[in-house]
Each structure stands twice: as structure tokens, then as C-alpha cells.
Amino acid sequence: MITTRGLVKTYGQVTAVDGVDLDVREGDRYGLLGPNGSGKTTLVRMLLGLVFATRGEIEVLGFKVPRRVREALPRIGAMVEGPGLYAHLNGRANLTLMDAAGPGGSRSDRKRRVGEALERVGLAGIDRRPVKAYSLGMRQRLGLAAALLRQPRLLVLDEPTNGLDPRGIREIRDLLAELNAEGTTVFLSSHLLGEIDALCSRVGVMDRGRLVLQDELSALRAPTGRVLVGTPEPDRVVALLNGRVEKRDGSRLTVRHADPGDLNTELVQAGIRVTSIGAERRTLEQVVLEATTTSSDRVS
Incomplete structure (x- = not known):
């Protein structure tokens, strides 16, 4: 769907990509x-x-970009750096204008497409207020509705949940998962770890213009070869395992062991009570921190 090879973008002496x-x-x-x-x-x-x-x-949907980008764009829904909206018009009027700029169709078809897009993003009851009176979250929803007008094969979104409250973020996440299940490929750019972790199946990590990591999320979060054990008898576990306990935090222990089932059997046979046990997996936060060198936007 999207392939780039050796992609570079410079602005004077600055290399952005x-x-x-x-x-x-x-x-x-x-x-x-x-x-x-x-x-x-x-x-x-x-x-x-x-x-x-x-x-x-750059190749998107089999078309070279920018040479054949006009052929690719009708199949792409996109929202980049916030939706581009006419502030003096209401939401429905904005979508009607955007739809009119695309492929033809009857007035009733256009009205139906606009109505369906508003329904999907939770703005079906939109009123006649101009967009300038909308909250940031409502503008984000309207921008996403614009991206969905023509049932795109590829959805490209840059920070789509910016300005949404937790419930709104959950609703948009569920919508994107639903669209993906219906056949739409979703490409989502974000700095929010939780947003990517909850939705995405594959992850790329950018740092100082470079793509420093790209893999299946399940592979990135594979077991570490350690087991997390909860027990009211941590001292007995430490004594039994003879140096295999790498970390202790109260009643929670990190044990060097490949199989939680085998370890559970060993502990239970020794008469030790186990309240919880499971393989340790790296969090997405750990993966990103290990892959990147940019600390933050702090200035020392």
C-alpha cells in the first residue's frame, strides 16, 4: 500500500527525513x-x-508519487495537521463542498455520503453553528468525516485524536478498527504511545528523521525470558530459586525463567502459594525508549 525507498527531505542544512x-x-x-x-x-x-x-x-497504492499522485488520491482519505475547514460554514456545508470536489454523483448521493460520514464519527446531530464555534474535538471528528466521504482504500491520519476526551478517543479507535475490518488500510501517525498500542498491528518508530524500527507489534512485545510472580511468600521463592530472582518489589518478583507454567508447577510442588504468574513482555514504551536517542523537547 505504501512503500518508500531511501526517502530524504532537506530544508537548507536541516534534514527532516x-x-x-x-x-x-x-x-x-x-x-x-x-x-x-x-x-x-x-x-x-x-x-x-x-x-x-x-x-x-515513493509508491502509494501502486502509483508513483508525486508523478501519479492524482490517480492515487481519490482512493485515499487523509487528515494531516488538523482538518482544513471553512470556519464560517457549518459542518454539513463543509462536507458537501468537499464531496463536490470529488467524483460525480447525484445530489441525493452526495447528501447520503455526507450523512453517513457524519453518522460514523458521531456528528449525526450536527447543527447550523459555524465551524469556528466548534470545540477542537468536534473539528477533529469533522476532519475524519471528510476523510471517510468516499470509502477510501487507504486512510492516512496525522494525530487524529488531538483534542478529544478519553471517551472520544475510544470511539475513534473503535471506528478505525471497524474500518480496518471492512478492508481499509489505516496509517496513523502519532506521538501517543497508548493510541498506537491499543489500535495498531504494525509499528514504525521515527527518531531525528530516521525510521529506527519497523516490525509487527506482537514481535516487538515478545516475551523477555522472564516471569512475573505474585506471592505472599516472596522469601521462600527467593530461597527456592537460588539466584533466579532478578528483581523483587514487595510480593511481586521477576524471575529468570522461560515457561510460566513450569515455574508455577515448581512453586506449587514446593508448597508456595502463587497469586499471579505470567510471562514478562516489553511495553511499547520500553521498545520506543530503547530505539530512540531523542530525549524530549527539553532545552538544557
Whole structure:
């Protein structure tokens, strides 16, 4: 669906994107992670032909970008750096204008598409207020509705839950999962670990313009070879396992062992009570911190 090879974008002496080889496959829920300023938005803009690459190759839906981007765009729904809306018009009027700019169809078809898009993002009861009176969350929902107008094969979103409350974030996440199940490939750029962790099946990590990591989320969060054990008898466990306990936090122990089942059997046979046990897995936060060198936007 999306492939880049050696993609570079420079602004004078600044390299915003540095040799990125992106691989987004059909059916993916792909999350592009990285701190602010890591090059995510610049990369997304190049994918859509909004910014030209300094060098490298881009292919989206089988079309070379930017040379054939006009052929790809009707099949793509996108929201980058917030929705582009006419502030003096209401939401329905905004979507009607956006739909009119696309492929033809009767007035009733356009009205139906607009209504369905508003329904999907939770704005079916939209009133006649101008967009300038909308909350940030409502504007984000309206921008997503615009991206869904023509049932795209590929959905490209940059920080789509910006400004939403926790319930709104959950609703948008569920909507994106539903769209993906119906066949839409989702490419989501965000700096929010929880958003990517809860939705995505594949992850790329940007740092200082480079794609430093790209893999299945399940592979990145594979077992570490340690087991987390909860027990009211931690001293007995430490004595029994003879140096295999690597960390102790009250009644919770981290044990060097490959199989939670075998370890549970060993403890129970020794007469030790076990309240919880399971394989330790790396969190997405740990994965990202290990892969990146950018500390934050702090200035020392």
C-alpha cells in the first residue's frame, strides 16, 4: 500500500527525513510513532504529494508519487495537521463542498455520503453553528468525516485524536478498527504511545528523521525470558530459586525463567502459594525508549 525507498527531505542544512524505507502492507493498522520534531508529519506530507522529496522513491497504492499522485488520491482519505475547514460554514456545508470536489454523483448521493460520514464519527446531530464555534474535538471528528466521504482504500491520519476526551478517543479507535475490518488500510501517525498500542498491528518508530524500527507489534512485545510472580511468600521463592530472582518489589518478583507454567508447577510442588504468574513482555514504551536517542523537547 505504501512503500518508500531511501526517502530524504532537506530544508537548507536541516534534514527532516533521512533515508526512510517505509513498508505499509494491505490490511495493516500501521502506527508511526516518534517525538515531536522527529519527521513524522513531513513524511506523511510527502506520501500525499503535499511536499516533494529531496531524493528517494515513493509508491502509494501502486502509483508513483508525486508523478501519479492524482490517480492515487481519490482512493485515499487523509487528515494531516488538523482538518482544513471553512470556519464560517457549518459542518454539513463543509462536507458537501468537499464531496463536490470529488467524483460525480447525484445530489441525493452526495447528501447520503455526507450523512453517513457524519453518522460514523458521531456528528449525526450536527447543527447550523459555524465551524469556528466548534470545540477542537468536534473539528477533529469533522476532519475524519471528510476523510471517510468516499470509502477510501487507504486512510492516512496525522494525530487524529488531538483534542478529544478519553471517551472520544475510544470511539475513534473503535471506528478505525471497524474500518480496518471492512478492508481499509489505516496509517496513523502519532506521538501517543497508548493510541498506537491499543489500535495498531504494525509499528514504525521515527527518531531525528530516521525510521529506527519497523516490525509487527506482537514481535516487538515478545516475551523477555522472564516471569512475573505474585506471592505472599516472596522469601521462600527467593530461597527456592537460588539466584533466579532478578528483581523483587514487595510480593511481586521477576524471575529468570522461560515457561510460566513450569515455574508455577515448581512453586506449587514446593508448597508456595502463587497469586499471579505470567510471562514478562516489553511495553511499547520500553521498545520506543530503547530505539530512540531523542530525549524530549527539553532545552538544557
